[in-house]
Amino acid sequence: MPSELASSESIITTLLQLPSTWLMITLGAYLLGLKLYKQTNNSPWLPPVLSGFALVIAMLWLTDTPYSTYQQGGQLLSFFLGPVVVGLAIPLFHHFHNMRRQFLRLLLAIILGSFTTVLVAVALTHYWIGIDVITVTMASKSVTTPVAVAIAEQTAGLPALAAAFVMVTGIIGAAIIPLLLKWLSLDSPQITGMSLGICAHAVGTSRALELGQEYAAYSAMAMTLTAALHAIVLPWLF
Structure with missing residues (x-):
């Protein structure tokens, strides 16, 4: 036995x-x-x-x-x-003609929105925690996991912690953003989709897919451009 x-x-x-x-x-x-x-x-x-x-x-x-x-x-x-992530181009394709007409406005909104989230998160982390490596890691919390991990590696952050920050950010953003925008009467597919993509990345885009194809298209576009911008700029800043 x-x-x-x-x-x-x-x-x-x-x-x-x-x-x-x-x-x-x-x-x-x-x-x-x-x-x-x-x-x-x-x-x-x-x-x-x-x-x-x-x-x-x-x-x-x-x-x-x-x-x-x-x-x-x-x-x-x-x-x-x-x-x-590449597969999200499918809903994007169906609404590309509308996005093309307002591309500059959308790009400006993504730039301002995405870097505002970084500035606020980094400032609060520095003020409340004051540990440089955590502050640097927090900067990557608003992009999808593979990009966040790569950014954390390039900026001397903690990749595992970056992945955790991304997940928490995505869950909270996906839960709060649609309700908050509805309360503010700003719950159009364009605004809701872009907000989910900028602030809640992949989890937010998954939520946008449940809301509808137009929501998903704007969320995928915002998530992709946010990830690209942050991958270029954040390693240079930090």
Whole structure:
């Protein structure tokens, strides 16, 4: 009996070292989070990315698995983040003719809006926390995860912390922005979509997809241009 138990533990330990195991765990956690999201009537405070994240963290903690082991399987999912962002060009294409006519106004709004979020976040972090590495990392919180991680690496920030800031920013933004703009009677597809894309990046764009194709188009455009601008400017500033 002890030998069988030891053998079972050895098999489990081996499985937990396989990249494919953690890939499947991550996908399973997301699917469970998606089911929970639907059962809560698509609550913006409980998106699948949050509940899935919590489940994966719990599994890592319970199995005492280091992040380096998990990342071997996570790299495949990270690879697909880029193509997913490119796929957002589909709703963008359907509304491109409207955007082209007001491109300069849209670009100005994105520049002012996106860098205002950076200025406010950096100033508050510097004032309340006062730790330079955290302040620098906070600067990348308003762009999608792959870009934020790359910016954090270039500016001597903390990539893992940058990813966490991005997730928290996206969840809060996706939950608050549509309600706030509706309360202010500014809830047009253009304004709501751009606000979600600028402030809540990929999570916000996911929320915009639920609201409608026009919302998603403006959100995808704002998210993409914000990421491009920040990737160019932030490493130079910091």
